[in-house]
Amino acid sequence: MMRIIVVGGAGLAEQVATALEMAGDEVTVIDTDPGRESALARAGLRAVRGDPTVPATLEAAGAHRTDVLIAGSRSDETNLVVSLLAKKHFAIPRVIGRVNNSANEDLFGDAWGVDALVSPSTAVVSLVRPPA
Amino acid sequence: MQVVIMGCGRTGLALATRFDAEGDQVTVIELDDEVRVRLPSGFRGRFVAGNGITPRVLERAAIADAEAFVALTPNDSANIVAARTARDRYRVPRVIARLHDPVHGPVYGEFGIATVGSVQTTVNRVVQMLHHLTLEPHQTFGSGETLLVRSRVPDYLAGRQISELYVPGEIGVVEVTSAGHSRVPEPSTQLRHGDVVSFIVAAGSLGRLRSFLDGTWS
Numbered sequence: 001m002m003r004i005i006v007v008g009g010a011g012l013a014e015q016v017a018t019a020l021e022m023a024g025d026e027v028t029v030i031d032t033d034p035g036r037e038s039a040l041a042r043a044g045l046r047a048v049r050g051d052p053t054v055p056a057t058l059e060a061a062g063a064h065r066t067d068v069l070i071a072g073s074r075s076d077e078t079n080l081v082v083s084l085l086a087k088k089h090f091a092i093p094r095v096i097g098r099v100n101n102s103a104n105e106d107l108f109g110d111a112w113g114v115d116a117l118v119s120p121s122t123a124v125v126s127l128v129r130p131p132a
Numbered sequence: 133m134q135v136v137i138m139g140c141g142r143t144g145l146a147l148a149t150r151f152d153a154e155g156d157q158v159t160v161i162e163l164d165d166e167v168r169v170r171l172p173s174g175f176r177g178r179f180v181a182g183n184g185i186t187p188r189v190l191e192r193a194a195i196a197d198a199e200a201f202v203a204l205t206p207n208d209s210a211n212i213v214a215a216r217t218a219r220d221r222y223r224v225p226r227v228i229a230r231l232h233d234p235v236h237g238p239v240y241g242e243f244g245i246a247t248v249g250s251v252q253t254t255v256n257r258v259v260q261m262l263h264h265l266t267l268e269p270h271q272t273f274g275s276g277e278t279l280l281v282r283s284r285v286p287d288y289l290a291g292r293q294i295s296e297l298y299v300p301g302e303i304g305v306v307e308v309t310s311a312g313h314s315r316v317p318e319p320s321t322q323l324r325h326g327d328v329v330s331f332i333v334a335a336g337s338l339g340r341l342r343s344f345l346d347g348t349w350s
Contacts, residue, residue, distance in 0.1 A: 053239060054239070055238070055239065077213045080209075089242065101183070104185060107213070111221070112213075
């Protein structure tokens with residue numbers, strides 16, 4: 001069992017959180033969608049409201065004792081700031097960042113505290129045209 | 133100076149216009165391509181449409197040659213990401229980011245980015261204008277956290293030493309004008325009737341300085 005924080009809202013973040021919860025992990029979502037707390041709660045997820053780029057919100061989600069943080073919002077700048085806070089401020093061992101605009105992909109690395117990135121468009125392209 | 137400004141709203145537009153008029157080389161980065169028309173006729177700078185957090189957009193703005201980068205979008209996270217990228221990746225020597233929500237202030241500080249905060253600056257200025265009418269600042273620093281204030285010393289302080297005016301962390305004395313001559317005082321310098329003193333004071337200690345000068349400070 002791992003303790004995991006997922007930052008994001010409906011769609012990718014919610015589905016990832018649900019799948020990990022069903023796999024037996026302890027998941028907390030920092031919900032970045034307005035007015036969706038009840039939907040996340042109905043899905044059986046522990047959800048925290050607030051601005052994820054503020055340390056107090058991450059702390060309320062248990063950032064001091066979490067194993068993994070997934071910065072999975074639809075905003076690259078939010079994901080980068082959250083990742084750096086997770087690594088620098090809370091020393092979270094594994095930080096995963098979602099890339100929304102593939103032109104921003106090379107920002108998602110050590111400079112912003114990101115250990116691994118997920119870039120949907122790059123993933124699809126590599127399935128069609130595998131890297132040489 | 134070569135300066136790159138990210139965000140062409142009211143502040144970005146005014147700043148770009150001002151730098152251009154002063155002969156600086158300005159490049160504006162703005163998400164909305166239609167904003168281009170707001171730039172004044174005769175503007176000699178460049179306009180780059182795009183999101184300034186994206187490296188290739190910054191590169192189109194010749195960020196590596198810039199001497200200064202100013203991030204002024206309405207999005208605090210975009211401002212800090214672009215500012216930090218300009219500084220660390222493209223070695224821009226002077227970088228400033230705008231801060232809208234004061235709650236993000238500590239994070240900017242943690243990431244080592246200098247900020248201008250519209251909310252905090254306005255709050256400090258209004259409080260100071262309403263509460264401290266007699267102490268008009270000559271200069272404010274940062275977002276208004278410290279101020280330079282000049283005041284004639286009250287008679288009851290004549291004969292006292294400058295060191296008696298110091299309050300560590302709150303009030304310092306940087307200059308004394310005595311009979312028309314200005315100097316940087318020693319701690320042992322004696323105050324005389326009619327001296328005008330320049331204080332550096334923390335915004336939160338203006339009341340203390342005022343009651344000090346009023347003679348109501350116990």
